Amino acid sequence: MVDLSRAPFSLDDAAIAWVNDTIASMTLDEKLGQLFINLNVSFDEAYLDRIVSGYHVGGIRFMGAPSPAVQEHIRYAQSKAKIPLLVASNPEMGGAGSIDDGTLVTTHLGAGSSPDPDDAYRLGYVGGRETEALGCNWAFAPIVDIHRNWRNTVIGTRSFGNTADIVIERAKRYFDGLSESHTAAAMKHFPGDGVDERDQHVVTTYNTLGYDEWNETYGTVYRALIEHGVQSIMIGHIGAPELSKHFRPEMTDAEILPATLAPELVQDLLRGELGFNGLILTDASMMVGMTQAMKRSDAVPAAIAAGCDMFLFFRNPDEDLRYVREGYENGVITPERLEEALQRILGLKASLGLHVMEPESLVPGREALEVIGSDEHRAIAASVSDNAVALIKDTEGNLPLRPETHKRIRLYGITGQSDFTGTDPSGYLDIAREELERAGFEVHVFKNALQRQAEGEENVYFHTVMGDEANEAYPEKYDAAIIFANVAGFAQEATVRIRWSTPMAAEIPWYVTEVPTVFVSLFQPNHLVDVPMVKTLVHAHAPSREAIHAAVEKITGASAFTGTFNENVWCGDIWGTRL
Structure with a gap:
């Protein structure tokens, strides 16, 4: 099972006991619900009651809105959660992108283009502070893809650059800035975007590098950031034919799957060779990069069985929960795999101290919103822009x-x-x-x-x-x-x-x-x-x-x-x- 005393969780005995005792107290429905991160498309309280109390989700992500509305939304959601929620944001450009009134500092490429590596730190710092003020505790960033193909536009501005060295340097500094706030990071998109010119949102894409070249480039990036302390990794709907065949030489081309469904990439490579002990989540599950690979009823349990601990977004919550339950009942998801996923989900929550926080303190007061779009953050945006x-x-x-x-x-x-x-x-x-x-x-x-x-x-x-x-x-x-x-x-x-x-x-x-x-x-x-x-x-x-x-x-x-x-x-x- 998971060693929660090891990085990136680094939990003490009391926190580990909370994780294990909480899991032991949960019903099967509560356990299965923890595997999901819901995209909250409504701020209506009845909707949140159904998502949080009814489906027992482990995490939420919200649609953009003005910061006061988002903060109250998160406050209500946390008040309904039996187990504190992971609340995700996308602070790729600072506060902008997560809330309508957030500070747009620059893009990842802008931070990579500045002659000052600390501008990447400042980008993460502003993004972390502004989303923390909302009540978020989990950032879907930094992006550690390498922009190797100039025709690729999905990460053209969302990558720090076109070499492993610049990505490592700036991603580390971004993580350091983000870590100034009460926020865990989820770097993305393993096994690495930027080789294919297409967008995994609309088609399965492929990282076609050979095993050795991948290890010298993307693998170097992941090793460096794992060692640096990144707590979670988002898996892309990106196939890696040469990597899959390295671990499964008998595989045919037709059997190559996106990494979210490929145990040889998640377990053998990421868990095994790279030694990642943190939480693993899928990218958004409605992306065609995933949905074209297999039927939804098969894909939902297959992603968990492949080694992903959390599933990003329901398509239909009643259906998806039924699919994961059926996968558990028919043995696709073993009791051991479910237990391991839950240990990492609750372990991440405990590493953030959520388990010892009073429910009313999980979301800061309204006064915390003063940092959003503040003079300090606008000055940082001006300085970073001037450099970039x-x-x-x-x-x-x-x-x-x-x-x-x-x-x-x-x-x-x-x-x-x-x-x-x-x-x-x-x-x-x-x-x-x-x-x-x-x-x-x-x-x-x-x-x-x-x-x-x-x-x-x-x-x-x-x-x-x-x-x-x-x-x-x-x-x-x-x-x-x-x-x-x-x-x-x-x-x-x-x-x-x-x-x-x-x-x-x-x-x-x-x-x-x-x-x-x-x-x-x-x-x-x-x-x-x-x-x-x-x-x-x-x-x-x-x-x-x-x-x-x-x-x-x-x-x-x-x-x-x-x-x-x-x-x-x-x-x-x-x-x-x-x-």
Whole structure:
């Protein structure tokens, strides 16, 4: 059984006794419920009563909302729990992403691009403090994937970089910052994303590295972070054919499964060779990367049997609980495997001290929310952004652009669709205009055909807009063009690229031959595949006020570029990206 006295639990005799006594006192339904982390899609109390008291879940994750509502939601959930809940958050970019009013510090890539490793610490510090104020105690971070394939956009901004060394250095510092709060970490996504170019949300993806190369790269990362004390690991719906066949040489290609369902990866590799003693959980169970592999009724118990201790999100709680019970009754999940999973679940709770906390102290008071979006955290975001903004190229020497020499700016916004979070993807453009005007520019914002039609303009089409925009008067009206691109998103497509507003849209940088043109990416690092004609490209990493302000400061020469970048920006050296 599990040695809870060992890292990362490091429990004393009293805490171990609480774990074992609690398990012994539980009914089978209560034991099976502990295996699940529910995605709370409602803040209604009757809903929470059913989830927490009825299904006996071990943990919850909530949908984004303003921080006061989230905190009260968590407070009520904990009040209904017989055993304290693990409450998860996703502080990948700071407080943003977990709550509507959280501080957006930067992305993982932004922290990896800063010359200061401690900016990764600051990212984890802000994320941990802001989610702890809500009552969260478990972070689904850091992300320790290696961005080896420039076409991979699901972790393009969510990885610290393209080498094991940078990922190890920055992930450790992130973990250290996160650990300043009362929060356990769950690094992800084992066995490692970033080799396949696709997104496991919509298709099973594969880490195809051989056993030796995997150990020299991803394996090195996992060994380093396990030794550093990370408490839990999230398993991706990512197959690893060469690794699976290393442990099961008789396996056929058709038998290769995503790691969440593959005991040779979870037990033989992660538990065995890597020696991980902490809690293991699946990634979200509705991802097609998992659901395409086998029937749901088989997959639910199979994930636990494979070595995952917790199952992330119900599809239908009554069905999923029935499936796991049937799996237990028919022997797919043995009593020993269930006991082991429960020891690790309760062991993680005890390692956080939840077992000795009074129920009313599991969630801090309303005053704790003052840290969210605080002046201190906004100052950290500004400092990190200033460090991270990178000049990828300026082959024509367009910079600096100053109001004294390039007063009239044509401003373009390249915007992706709003993703599943519902966040407005176009709010950055008003910020960009305001920051440019504050710097002294006269800003003229371009509107595409769809925007003009939405405002009631008649007889406007993509070719009429091009006719209006693209003529010999352009350089007489504008001294320079600046494009801000906020093309984000994952979980809805296998890759993310620029989608122009219309065919032959007037915002496409045809004007690079007419006036100095600067392209500023607020998210993806791989835009040169779509805009190789741009001679000046800046990566600001985030659509925040702080990042946009820092980018404008550097474009005007008011401060120096200090951010770094890796070879992925050249998009595999597609012809023209470096010109």
